[in-house]
Amino acid sequence: DAGVIQSPRHEVTEMGQEVTLRCKPISGHNSLFWYRQTMMRGLELLIYFNNNVPIDDSGMPEDRFSAKMPNASFSTLKIQPSEPRDSAVYFCASSPGAYTPLHFGNGTRLTVT
Amino acid sequence: AQKITQTQPGMFVQEKEAVTLDCTYDTSDQSYGLFWYKQPSSGEMIFLIYQGSYDEQNATEGRYSLNFQKARKSANLVISASQLGDSAMYFCAMRELSSGNTPLVFGKGTRLSVIA
Numbered sequence: 001d002a003g004v005i006q007s008p009r010h011e012v013t014e015m016g017q018e019v020t021l022r023c024k025p026i027s028g029h030n031s032l033f034w035y036r037q038t039m040m041r042g043l044e045l046l047i048y049f050n051n052n053v054p055i056d057d058s059g060m061p062e063d064r065f066s067a068k069m070p071n072a073s074f075s076t077l078k079i080q081p082s083e084p085r086d087s088a089v090y091f092c093a094s095s096p097g098a099y100t101p102l103h104f105g106n107g108t109r110l111t112v113t
Numbered sequence: 114a115q116k117i118t119q120t121q122p123g124m125f126v127q128e129k130e131a132v133t134l135d136c137t138y139d140t141s142d143q144s145y146g147l148f149w150y151k152q153p154s155s156g157e158m159i160f161l162i163y164q165g166s167y168d169e170q171n172a173t174e175g176r177y178s179l180n181f182q183k184a185r186k187s188a189n190l191v192i193s194a195s196q197l198g199d200s201a202m203y204f205c206a207m208r209e210l211s212s213g214n215t216p217l218v219f220g221k222g223t224r225l226s227v228i229a
């Protein structure tokens with residue numbers, strides 16, 4: 001079991017550029033979650049999918065953020081255009097069922113200058 | 114709306130001593146799960162222990178135990194025989210389960226420092 005795989009581990013980009021974060025959930029897990037972690041706001045949910053279908057995207061900050069899950073083994077989180085306030089650690093997590101913990105990837109540390 | 118409160122921003126404990134990290138929660142759901150995660154300075158989120166709302170016994174996993182007091186809506190984490198490697202951020206989290214596979218809601222965390 002390779003765990004949840006996120007790429008890249010670190011991303012440094014300039015304001016206005018497009019950023020794409022990638023996630024491969026654990027095989028067999030039918031739910032995928034995107035979280036953002038900052039010092040000020042802690043861990044906050046951005047969006048989650050059940051069986052590849054977006055269920056709740058109310059945590060997505062604004063229209064500059066979008067997420068897709070084209071199949072059970074891949075998801076992307078895109079920020080276009082990026083802004084310095086988007087700087088954070090972005091975590092992807094997956095889960096096989098309701099009574100189980102979320103398994104987190106190692107996160108992507110995004111810095112927007 | 115569900116809410117998790119961790120009132121201790123930071124805690125210190127002597128090596129080999131036990132420490133309790135506080136967590137209170139609020140939910141209107143009768144079926145929920147409570148989770149604790151550890152985040153070391155390297156940044157990964159490590160699952161420690163789970164307690165279901167209908168579990169009658171407190172959960173234990175090695176040196177970790179969860180002091181679950183349902184009437185008080187508290188789910189404190191107890192770490193016995195602290196080790197230097199226990200120094201990390203600890204997050205309490207909850208899932209409401211009556212709606213199926215839902216997200217975790219996290220508290221703000223407690224930073225634990227273990228002193229030699």
